[in-house]
Amino acid sequence: MGSFINASIGKKFLVSISGLFLISFLAVHLTVNLFLLAGQESYNLVAHFMATDRVISFLEPMLAVGFLLHIAYSVILTISNQKARPQKFAEVDTSRSSSWPSQNMFVLGGLILAFLVLHLSNFWYVMQFGEMDYIMYDGIAVKDAYTLVTGKFVIWYHVLAYVAGAVFLGFHLLHGFQSSFLTLGLYNKKWRRRLEIIGILYTIFIAAGFSLIPLYFLIGHYAG
Amino acid sequence: MEFKLKIWRQKDARSQGRFVDYSITGVTGNMSFLEMLDYLNKTLIEKGDDPVAYEHDCREGICGSCALYINGRAHGPADEIATCEVRMRLFKDGETIVVEPWRAKSFPVIKDLIADRQALDKIMQAGGFISVNAGSAPEANSIPVSRESADDAFDAAICIGCGACVAACKNSSAMLFVAAKVSHLALLPQGRKEARKRALAMVAKMDELGFGSCTNTTACETECPKGISMTHIARLNREFLLSGFQT
Incomplete structure (x- = not known):
């Protein structure tokens, strides 16, 4: 185990597998968000389910572990990669050889982390520890998460932050999706193009989904 | 054709290197990049200067000796060819060409454009x-x-x-x-x-x-x-x- 985790590919494996776990979480998260469009009751009930379901309660700390592994090993690998070229080239032209996101995954990851701190303090912290209004549905008191979320989505700078977060995430996924499979070795001549296309489609689904929902509420607010 | 060259010069592994500018005229488009450097070195030797050191052997893209980082790209501006196969017609007349050795902690530069690989x-x-036990060559289809x-x-x-x-x-x-x-x-x-x-x-x-x-x-x-x-x-x-x- 020691030789596995000490090897670069072992560390990459952890970044990749935690990345795929986070990628699958994004689909669940966006699906929940889509209930915002179905109205207050639907969204609140789904949010209530997410807060109380046993499987979800088990997965929530796993998600935190996933984030920590992904961030910790990315930092460790990036530091050793920076040391691998003490004297930089005077001129570097990667315009033909690699995509911009692939060259800037660490920076994009940092921007996503900054967004995540904002996002958790806006919603997660308030829902867990803050003062929330309750609404009764069929005799069950449910936190009014809908009002909390849509209250933020009518303020332009909050919406701007959420759209920016979705764009950073989109660029990160554009490389991260297919790169995760390559690191796991699940990649060959036949699957290369397929993974590229699936990755692009998934990125569009996630980035467009997460940015269009706040924009929908903002436009709705100003359009009356 | 004529070019301005910015070439990395470094006396030895312990010395601090720097870029030195050279102007070169009379280059033809059919010259390979290495022939262009040979041509430059001829003028440097005639002037009594130290020629630019670089690695080369087969000059037909199969030995892997030549290794120059040209204008921000390994082996220069074309795809799927080694430095020795790069022809000067790939560059614009009058262009400034930046030439560096491979740079990596594991590839220390030992002189000018030569990195220890x-x-x-x-x-x-x-x-x-x-x-395997090396004996006589085995039957090909066994x-x-x-x-x-x-x-x-x-x-x-x-x-x-x-x-x-x-x-x-x-x-x-x-x-x-x-x-x-x-x-x-x-x-x-x-x-x-x-x-x-x-x-x-x-x-x-x-x-x-x-x-x-x-x-x-x-x-x-x-x-x-x-x-x-x-x-x-x-x-x-x-x-x-x-x-x-x-x-």
């Missing part, structure tokens, strides 16, 4: 071989190899070990080189037996020698003079990740 040999010594395996193995075996992958990589990773060697041997029955052990040993040596890790940017694949594919890196990852299940 022995680290790649050390990786080979760690596992880039098959353990070990059957499928056409597909032979072709795929050959696609990896054409690696000339020039180190362009390391230079092109933002992390100075030698993954494409290691992947080509591991793939080449893993695809053939003679090398299959030790494939996972080999992957483990070569990756450990690569890490130990200070090469970075691969972040799958594909820069190496584009800059590789032999066009070695990222799919070999995927195979190396498979061999490595399954090495714990070696039977």
